Every structure is written in structure tokens, then in C-alpha cells.
Amino acid sequence: MKITDLELFYLQPRWLFLKISTDEGICGWGEPIVEGRAHTVAAAVEEYRPVLIGADPCKIEHLVQLMYRGTYYRGGPVFMSAISGIEQALWDIKGKYYHMPIYEMLGGACRDRVRMYGHLKPAAIAGDFPVEEMLKIADQRLAEGFTAVKYSVIPPIRPLDNLEMLHAIVDRFAAVRQRVGSKVDIAVDFHGRVSSSMSIRVLKELEPYYPLFVEEPVLPENTEEMVRVARSTSIPIAAGERLFGRFGFRRLIEQQAVSVVQPDLCHCGGIFEARKIAAMAETYYMQVAPHNPLGPISLAACLQLDACIPNxxxxxxxxxxxxxxxxxxxxxxPFMIESDGCIRVPTGDGLGIEVDEQAMAKLVSDGHWDTPHLFFEDGSVADW
Structure with missing residues (x-):
């Protein structure tokens, strides 16, 4: 079997899909994307075309090594996201060729269902989002069966903000906790928008409300600061969506900066790379909560990983x-979230999905979407 073609599809709202075809008529799908940089990643995928056309798609590790190590400059969001989407599609092909789900080729299923957690704030909203609206969404999530939810703090937050801002952050979490009760888990994402010192102050005030975890209390580029924040609180810390490959996760895991690692299978190197990261985390008794703000192919890849990791x-x-x-x-x-807030582990070949290209054509876009830009009162740039 040989790879014969690569096709890329830009879709609303900000997705990029990849279809890899073979001479045996088997096609595989992946989702190579950096949010807001779809055209950049598409160019990187096309630059891998000479490596892939004519290659055996079942030699996944060999092809990933060739793409990763063959460019001299390694890693980073663009290259790794391109490799991630390609790798997903190769696994999809291999699973279809051998007539088994991907998780069966990675050791078999550890569970028959995957617990999901849903967002409480639309990702497109960058500024103020009334707590009343968030509570309405919380009601909806409970009605949908979710037993865990998450939202992001509302930016911009100054490096050393005032007491009013601290109260606003804590009061919002307290309101959500009161609404959903004690049986539902609530995670909160600081999105790297908060400084170390401000995070320590906020985390102290959040402790009585028992967050499931706080995500990216500071940016993961400074592991030592993440450790300092983690040591200041009893709240589990999570991070990983902006790290690439197992080498990017190594210091975060070895220094025990987090309790929960969050590889994004569209950025970290793909399904098998995320499996390696999960195994690294397991040796430190860390849990895994894969990051996914993207489309159904990304979800399908995540579910294959979720099925076969113990942690x-x-x-x-x-x-x-x-x-x-x-x-x-x-x-x-389509996938379905059941009344217990879980998705059953898919049993189909490869990713366990069948893309409807005719229906998908209605969502085709020009691929342009940009991250919202935020500013402080003095005009300086704030973190999104």
C-alpha cells in the first residue's frame, strides 16, 4: 500500500481537515491546525508531500521520525501540528487496513466509556461574559448529562491586579459551584493570562470551592514558576496544550509542576506521541485530560487515546x-454524549468515523480566523 494524495479542507469555524488517500482505496483523516494559523499549517503539510507520496502509510513511526528529524529545525506549533494531523490520518488508514480501532493497536481498551467535560463559556468571547449567562449554560450542561465542566477566567487581568478583580474571579467560581452543587466537578482555565503572584493570591481564595483543577495558572514556558505556583496551593494544576512532543513535556513532568497533563493531539505530535506522554505522566501518578477545542476528527483521535491509557x-x-x-x-x-456525560468508546476501524464529504462541503471556508486581541487600559497588550 502506498500514499497517493493529500487533500486539505478549510472548514468553519476555524478547522483544517486532511485527507490522505492510498492506492488501495483506503483513506485516512486528520486535523492539522494551529488556531488562527490554518494557512500556515496547510503550507507545512504540503511541504511534507515529497516525504509522504509513495510511502507505506503503515510505517507510521518511521514517517513521523522522518518528518520530525528530517527538517533540522524541530518542534514548535506549526511543524508539530502538521505532523499531528498527518499522523492521525496514517493511524486511521492503518486501522482500516487491519480492521480494528487504533486503541486496539496501542494495547487495547482500558474502559468502555470516556467521561467528558463541557465548556461554560463560548471560546469566541474574549471580553466580559455575564455570570448569569454562564449559569444558564451550566444548567444546560447538567441537562445534557455532564458531570464536569470548565470555563476560562475573563481577561484582561493585570500582573498585580486589585482586590476587585480578585473578588470578581472568585465570586464567579463560587456562583457556578452553588449552581451545580458538590457532585459536579468544575475546572477553571487561567489560560496563562495571570501572573505567578496574582495566581497564588487567587488560588488561595478558590481553595474552599474545590476546583477539579486550575489550568495554566501561568504560561508553561517557565516550569520553575509553574512549580512555585503549584507548591503554594492544594488545588491540582494542569497544563500542556501549548507544549509540543514528549521533549516539551519532560521538564513539566519531571519537576512535578502539574497533577494533570493536557496534550493536544492536534499539536503535540499525534496519537502515539500523546500515548508516550501519558506513559511518562503515569510514572509520576499524574492524570491525563487531553486538550480539545477543535472539531470531530480531533475528538475521534482523542477518544482513541482515552480508551487505551490507564491514567x-x-x-x-x-x-x-x-x-x-x-x-x-x-x-x-456523529458522536453522542450519553445521559451519564460520557461517550462510548467507538468500535469502528481506525478513528471509528466516516466523513460525509458532501455534507461537509456546506462548511467550507477561506480558512481565515484570528485570535482576539486584548489590551489594558493604557493601550499595552494583554494576553489572550
Whole structure:
């Protein structure tokens, strides 16, 4: 079997899909994307075309090594996201060729269902988001069966902000906790928007409300500061969506800066690379909660990983109102979140999905989407 073609599809709202075809008629799908840089990643995928065309798609590790090590400059969001989407599609092909799910080739399933956690704030909203609206979404998530939810703090937050801001952050979490009760887990994402000193202050005030975890209390580029924040609180710390490959996760894990690692399978190097990261985390008794704010192919890849790792905490899910992230209007058989807030482990070959290209054509876009830009009162740039 040989690879014969690569096709890229830009889709609303900010997705990029990849289809890899073979001479035996088997096709595989992946989701190579950096949010807001779809055209950049698409160019990187095309630059790998000479490596892939004519190659055996089942030699996944060999091809990943060739793409990763063959460019001299390694890693980073663009190269690793391109490799991630390609790798997902190769696994999809291999699973279809051998007639088994990907997780069966990675050791078999550890569970028959995957616990999901849904978002409480639309990702597109960068500024103020009334707590009343968040509480309405919380009601909806509970009605949908979710037993865990997450939202991001509202930016911009100054490096040393005032007491009013601290109270606003804590009061929002307290309101959500009161609404959902003690049986539902609530995670909160600081999104790297908060300084170390401000995070320590906020975390102290959040402790009585028992967060499931706090994500990216500081940017993961400074592991020592993440450690300092983690040592200041009893709240579990999570990070990893902006790290690339097992080498990017090494210091975070070895220095025990987090309790939960969050590889993004569209950025970290793909399904098998995330499996290696999960194994590294397991040696430090860390849990895994794969990052996923993207589309149904990304979700399908995550579910294959979730099925076969023993240290899964939960799977992130953006919970879009139109359910396109579950595959509605894209997959011939969309995923379904059941009444217990879980998705059953898919049993189909490869990724376990069948893309409806005719229906998907209605979502085709020009691929342009940009990260919102935020500013402080004095005009200086704030972190998104």
C-alpha cells in the first residue's frame, strides 16, 4: 500500500481537515491546525508531500521520525501540528487496513466509556461574559448529562491586579459551584493570562470551592514558576496544550509542576506521541485530560487515546450549540454524549468515523480566523 494524495479542507469555524488517500482505496483523516494559523499549517503539510507520496502509510513511526528529524529545525506549533494531523490520518488508514480501532493497536481498551467535560463559556468571547449567562449554560450542561465542566477566567487581568478583580474571579467560581452543587466537578482555565503572584493570591481564595483543577495558572514556558505556583496551593494544576512532543513535556513532568497533563493531539505530535506522554505522566501518578477545542476528527483521535491509557481523568469538549464538534453535518454517524456525560468508546476501524464529504462541503471556508486581541487600559497588550 502506498500514499497517493493529500487533500486539505478549510472548514468553519476555524478547522483544517486532511485527507490522505492510498492506492488501495483506503483513506485516512486528520486535523492539522494551529488556531488562527490554518494557512500556515496547510503550507507545512504540503511541504511534507515529497516525504509522504509513495510511502507505506503503515510505517507510521518511521514517517513521523522522518518528518520530525528530517527538517533540522524541530518542534514548535506549526511543524508539530502538521505532523499531528498527518499522523492521525496514517493511524486511521492503518486501522482500516487491519480492521480494528487504533486503541486496539496501542494495547487495547482500558474502559468502555470516556467521561467528558463541557465548556461554560463560548471560546469566541474574549471580553466580559455575564455570570448569569454562564449559569444558564451550566444548567444546560447538567441537562445534557455532564458531570464536569470548565470555563476560562475573563481577561484582561493585570500582573498585580486589585482586590476587585480578585473578588470578581472568585465570586464567579463560587456562583457556578452553588449552581451545580458538590457532585459536579468544575475546572477553571487561567489560560496563562495571570501572573505567578496574582495566581497564588487567587488560588488561595478558590481553595474552599474545590476546583477539579486550575489550568495554566501561568504560561508553561517557565516550569520553575509553574512549580512555585503549584507548591503554594492544594488545588491540582494542569497544563500542556501549548507544549509540543514528549521533549516539551519532560521538564513539566519531571519537576512535578502539574497533577494533570493536557496534550493536544492536534499539536503535540499525534496519537502515539500523546500515548508516550501519558506513559511518562503515569510514572509520576499524574492524570491525563487531553486538550480539545477543535472539531470531530480531533475528538475521534482523542477518544482513541482515552480508551487505551490507564491514567485518563476526563476529555475536554467545547460543547458547541450546533454540535458540529460532535460531527453533526460532518460525520455520517456523529458522536453522542450519553445521559451519564460520557461517550462510548467507538468500535469502528481506525478513528471509528466516516466523513460525509458532501455534507461537509456546506462548511467550507477561506480558512481565515484570528485570535482576539486584548489590551489594558493604557493601550499595552494583554494576553489572550
Amino acid at each position: 485518563l481523568l476526563a476529555q475536554e469538549h467545547p460543547a458547541m450549540p450546533n454540535r458540529q464538534d460532535l460531527g453533526v453535518g460532518i460525520l455520517k454517524k
